[in-house]
Amino acid sequence: MIAGSETAAEKSAQTPKRAVLLLAHGTPETVEEVPEYLRNVVRGHALPQTVVEEIQRRYAQIGKSPLTEWTLRQAELLRQALGVSVYVGMRNWKPTIADAVHAMRDEGVTEAVAICLAPQNSRTSVGLYRRAAYGEIGDTVRLHFIESWAEHPRLMDAFAERLRPVWKQACHASGAKIPVLFTAHSVPCRTIQTAPVQTFPAQTLPAKIPPTRAPQEPDSSPDPYAVEAKRTAALVAERLSSEGLTERDWFFAFQSQGISGGPWIGPTVEETLQAIRDEGHAGVVLQPIGFLCDHVEILYDIDIAFQSLAKKIGLKLWRPESLNASPLLMEALVDLAAPYLSGRRAK
Numbered sequence: 001m002i003a004g005s006e007t008a009a010e011k012s013a014q015t016p017k018r019a020v021l022l023l024a025h026g027t028p029e030t031v032e033e034v035p036e037y038l039r040n041v042v043r044g045h046a047l048p049q050t051v052v053e054e055i056q057r058r059y060a061q062i063g064k065s066p067l068t069e070w071t072l073r074q075a076e077l078l079r080q081a082l083g084v085s086v087y088v089g090m091r092n093w094k095p096t097i098a099d100a101v102h103a104m105r106d107e108g109v110t111e112a113v114a115i116c117l118a119p120q121n122s123r124t125s126v127g128l129y130r131r132a133a134y135g136e137i138g139d140t141v142r143l144h145f146i147e148s149w150a151e152h153p154r155l156m157d158a159f160a161e162r163l164r165p166v167w168k169q170a171c172h173a174s175g176a177k178i179p180v181l182f183t184a185h186s187v188p189c190r191t192i193q194t195a196p197v198q199t200f201p202a203q204t205l206p207a208k209i210p211p212t213r214a215p216q217e218p219d220s221s222p223d224p225y226a227v228e229a230k231r232t233a234a235l236v237a238e239r240l241s242s243e244g245l246t247e248r249d250w251f252f253a254f255q256s257q258g259i260s261g262g263p264w265i266g267p268t269v270e271e272t273l274q275a276i277r278d279e280g281h282a283g284v285v286l287q288p289i290g291f292l293c294d295h296v297e298i299l300y301d302i303d304i305a306f307q308s309l310a311k312k313i314g315l316k317l318w319r320p321e322s323l324n325a326s327p328l329l330m331e332a333l334v335d336l337a338a339p340y341l342s343g344r345r346a347k
Contacts, residue, residue: 016111016142018341019085021100022075023129024117026090027065027295031056040092051259062299068093070293070324071117074333077325081334084341085109091132101136111142113340115333117292119155120232121148122225124187144340150228151235154335158328159232159289160239162320167240167285170318178283178318179249179276182233184225184290185297186254186264192223226265229254232289251276255288255306256297273310273317283316292329294322 028037034056038047059065071088079086085107089100104112114133118125130145137143149155163180170178230252237250253272257264269286276284286306291298302319310317323329 016343017107017109018343019087019104019107019109019112020075020078020082020337020341021087021089021104021112021114021133021143022071022078022117023089023091023097023114023133024067024071025125026093026096027067028059028093029064029068031059034059037093054259058296058300061304062296065295065299067293067295070295073325074117074293074330077330078333078337081330082337082341087112089133091129097129097132098136101133101141105140109141111144111340113144113146113337115146115149115336118290119148119152119292120150120184120225120228120290122187122191123223124191124225125185146336148224148228149332149336150232152332152336154328154332156232156235156239158323158326158332159236159287161326161328162323163236163285163287164240164243166318166320167245168243170283170285170316174283174316176282177244177249178285179251179281180237180245181251181253181269181272181276181284181286182236183253183255183269183286183288183302184229184232186257186266186268187223187225188258189263189265192225192265226254229290236287236289256301269306270309273306273315274313277313277315281315283318284310285318285320287320288322291322293324298322 026037026040028034035052038052038055068090071090075086075088085104087100087104088095089097091097114130116126116129118129121127126147130147133143133145167178167180233250233252237245237247251272253267253269254265255269257266257268273284286302288298288302298319307317
């Protein structure tokens with residue numbers, strides 16, 4: 001063999017097989033699965049039976065949560081756009097993150113980019129997904145983890161595309177400018193006040209952790225979640241400014257506070273809806289900007305609970321369609337993953 005030449009097998013062995021790993025919260029398929037799902041969420045901590053029954057009641061009213069269905073659809077669309085395998089791992093349900101990692105190993109994936117389907121970085125979502133992914137991945141797959149994409153232009157465009165026609169229709173129907181209320185999922189106050197210890201296998205340390213710092217050192221920086229969520233809202237609103245939506249025309253609140261005790265960050269949607277009514281508005285357009293597809297926090301919390309409250313206090317409430325399979329959302333995900341798949345950001 002000529003010196004310096006390589007066989008096809010040797011070249012193949014040196015070529016990384018890259019893929020995408022989408023991470024999400026997970027959701028049960030049936031009402032009967034809710035207790036097991038909640039045990040996964042709280043990791044063995046006891047929940048009052050009244051809480052379990054209340055969650056079951058909510059799921060029963062919407063039939064089922066389509067979160068898994070939509071996430072798998074998003075993964076398939078991303079696979080078609082990128083031409084590589086796209087895996088889905090749920091922290092609290094099936095397919096689990098462990099399931100996804102095992103499938104990646106079985107199929108010979110050597111390098112992957114992980115994207116959380118929660119654009120705003122929080123220790124209670126992205127942080128937990130990150131720890132779970134690195135905990136499962138070991139040293140067999142090189143993982144690149146995208147911590148936040150709360151300001152991605154295509155994501156802002158996707159939300160604005162859904163919001164624009166509904167806001168215009170609401171204003172037209174009301175004969176007045178209707179305010180917009182942006183929402184994101186609330187988190188416990190304690191999670192944004194203290195930082196958990198971060199542990200990662202030495203071979204797969206995230207690029208943002210300097211090698212001179214021990215991987216088990218706790219991150220003492222403030223949790224960015226609340227700031228990032230409000231920044232997303234501001235950027236979406238900015239895209240409607242040319243059509244008359246000003247800073248005085250939109251509000252922000254945190255929704256879906258936990259029902260099992262302890263303080264959660266606010267303001268709440270409930271108190272914000274009342275404040276909007278007290279200002280004399282007859283209606284509001286509510287757009288969640290922390291969720292990328294339909295699930296129980298939209299189909300029950302917004303479409304049933306908040307609709308009921310709005311009607312009770314004399315507000316007409318509109319909600320734009322969720323992003324779900326939005327082409328602009330897919331463009332954002334492609335843009336996030338592509339540099340890593342090409343190797344331009346793989347070092």
